[in-house]
Amino acid sequence: MKAVVYDRYGPPGVLRIEQVPRPTPGDGEVLVRVRATTVNRLDCHTREANRSNGLVISGVSRLVSGVRRPRQPILGSEFAGEVEAAGPAVTRFRAGDRVFGNTGLAFGCHAEFTCVPETARVAPMPASVGLEEAAAATDGALNALWCLRLAGPLQGRRVLVYGASGAIGTAAVQVAKVFGAEVTAVCGPKGVEAVTAIGADRVIDYTTEDFTSDREGYFSVFDAVGKESFAHCRGVIEPGGTYLATDGPRNLLLGFWTSRFGDRKVKFKLPPRYTQQDVVLIKELMEAGSYRPVIDRVYPIEDVTEAARYVETQQKIGNVVLTVGDR
Numbered sequence: 001m002k003a004v005v006y007d008r009y010g011p012p013g014v015l016r017i018e019q020v021p022r023p024t025p026g027d028g029e030v031l032v033r034v035r036a037t038t039v040n041r042l043d044c045h046t047r048e049a050n051r052s053n054g055l056v057i058s059g060v061s062r063l064v065s066g067v068r069r070p071r072q073p074i075l076g077s078e079f080a081g082e083v084e085a086a087g088p089a090v091t092r093f094r095a096g097d098r099v100f101g102n103t104g105l106a107f108g109c110h111a112e113f114t115c116v117p118e119t120a121r122v123a124p125m126p127a128s129v130g131l132e133e134a135a136a137a138t139d140g141a142l143n144a145l146w147c148l149r150l151a152g153p154l155q156g157r158r159v160l161v162y163g164a165s166g167a168i169g170t171a172a173v174q175v176a177k178v179f180g181a182e183v184t185a186v187c188g189p190k191g192v193e194a195v196t197a198i199g200a201d202r203v204i205d206y207t208t209e210d211f212t213s214d215r216e217g218y219f220s221v222f223d224a225v226g227k228e229s230f231a232h233c234r235g236v237i238e239p240g241g242t243y244l245a246t247d248g249p250r251n252l253l254l255g256f257w258t259s260r261f262g263d264r265k266v267k268f269k270l271p272p273r274y275t276q277q278d279v280v281l282i283k284e285l286m287e288a289g290s291y292r293p294v295i296d297r298v299y300p301i302e303d304v305t306e307a308a309r310y311v312e313t314q315q316k317i318g319n320v321v322l323t324v325g326d327r
């Protein structure tokens, strides 16, 4: 099968298209013919062994992905396609089913075929949703569900999403609305249109307005892009409220500290736990019209290097999709 492979950590140029053996599903696995996948920040961070995040994080990244070289030569964590074959013990899916999901750190989706355990993060594709949208549906939404749930019930609460134009941000705005929150979204000028279209109650362009001078406080401030800090946002968080983060070792320490001291809590928990039920929930939200992934660009898989370079600009609005094979 055709796949995008890499055998050393580095910039997007280490990626190349190759013919590799098609994987064989184990007893409880399905073989998925991938029709669409994405390039996301997890792919890019893993490909460069997190070098841009410093030596310590890079060391941890190599422990997870392979110390000298990547153990898994095929990146890509999101997929949409059809079940090509099912292992003998599989009961939930059969050949021909349209499915979507997320392989997480197992990766393997930048290829014509990938194997997924039937109990993993795979679900039937939402009705009347295209392959490109389904492929882009999970990364941001799983992250957003994981982080926003840490805040507790959000019904009727004011929530601010910072970095609302990214993959996690665009999903977080919609997930927070589903949880019943009143959502203020903060993004740069080029994200305003997209973020307004997905239902934010209020959109703040950070180049013209400083949300930290807002008089009304927020129950939760969610930094969906890893560019803010608890110290900077603390003044707009209500007593008893939370600061939610997507990354940053300092947020782990602050989480520990504020769980004991202070009336505003930092909530950040590793490793994230995403379940098949979460993917089923994402399917249901899409079918109900409450969630749709924002797609910025679509590339054929042959242009994966260009797609990765674009994702690394950190300027994408929502998600970047790769199409695989003829459709």
Ligand SMILES: NC(=O)c1ccc[n+]([C@@H]2O[C@H](COP(=O)([O-])OP(=O)(O)OC[C@H]3O[C@@H](n4cnc5c(N)ncnc54)[C@H](OP(=O)(O)O)[C@@H]3O)[C@@H](O)[C@H]2O)c1
Pocket (backbone or CB within 6 Å): 040, 041, 042, 043, 139, 140, 162, 163, 164, 165, 166, 167, 168, 169, 186, 187, 188, 189, 190, 191, 224, 225, 226, 227, 246, 247, 311, 314, 315, 316, 317, 318
């Ligand atoms: N997605 C993943 O798989 C993954 C995995 C692990 C960790 N994370 C972490 O999760 C965070 C977000 O990931 P993501 O994939 O959602 O990001 P993303 O889609 O790459 O975010 C891109 C968006 O962020 C906005 N942005 C860039 N700099 C900003 C700033 N200083 N302030 C506000 N907005 C800014 C950009 O628009 P403007 O420049 O116009 O504002 C752009 O729309 C990151 O911290 C990442 O390391 C992501």
